[in-house]
Amino acid sequence: MGFDELLNTGAVPQDERMADFIARSRADRNFCYEAAERAARRVAEDPEVFRQYLDVQSRFLRYTANNALLILEQKPEARRLGDMAYWKEKGAFVKRSERAKPVLVMEPGKEYRREDDTYGQYYNAKKLYDVSQTTIPKREWQGAPREYEDAGLIRALISRAPVAIHTAEEELPKGERAWFSPEEHSIYARKGMGADEIFCGISRELAHAEYAKGDTGYDREA
Incomplete structure (x- = not known):
């Protein structure tokens, strides 16, 4: 059989193409809603899955919690995600065998006006691909895990502290490692602690400081 018969085909009507696009977009959005809900349930029920979620969020800091799920x-x-255009800019291409296996995330679309005159926003599913799905050689992206010294980790922990941090000259309440004082807008840390103790103590008190948001009457028990 010659190839001429393959060429004798009519154009696909514009309405049909649009209908197919709308159907695929709706299916992708529904997949994202259901997948995020499944992931959220697993995170809530399994501490190991929660750890995996935190690992994902740490690699994709600019992504929303929903997209991390x-x-x-x-x-x-996944280590690094981008759409086909992104990888092309990097001088790479998504492997043909991987093109049907995208990672779907949600991105904001157009705003719309509700019947009560408030505004909402549409969300669209976007296809991304991990660096492992591209033509970038494995040796270039699969390096050894980065290791950090304790001092560097501590500096990172307190680099954007919302309050001042001081070493304590006196015993802290209840013998704690660290303590947030809303009246003094400061965190006090016990002297002589090791890196692990500093992380456990300071990170909790930083959370209290964030909750207080400058309120000198902050009640940590509440």
């Missing part, structure tokens, strides 16, 4: 559900080992 989507990555967790689809490709938890």
Whole structure:
């Protein structure tokens, strides 16, 4: 059989193409909603899955919690994500065998006006691909895990502290490692602690300081 018969085909009507696009977009959005919900349930029920979620969020700091859940559900080992245009700019291409296996995330679309005159926002599913799905050689992206010294980790922990941090000259309440004082807008840390103790103590008190948001009457028990 010659190839001429393959060429004798009519154009696909514009309305049909649009209908197919709308159907695929709706299916992708529904997949994202269901996948994020499944991931959220797993995170809530299993401490190991919660750890995996935190690992994903740490690698994708600029992604929303919802998109981190989507990555967790689809490709938890992902290291770096981008669409086809992004990888092309980097001089790479998504492997043909991987093109049907994108990682779907949600991105904001157009705003719309509700019947009560308030505004909402549409969300669209976007197809991304991990660096492992591209033509970038494995040796270039699969390096050894980065290791940090304790001093560097501590500096990172307190680099954007919302309050001042001081070493304590006196015993802290209840013998704690660290203590947030809303009246003095400061965190006091016990002297002579090791790195692990500093992390456990300071990180909790930083959370209290964030909750207080400058309120001198902050009640930590509440």
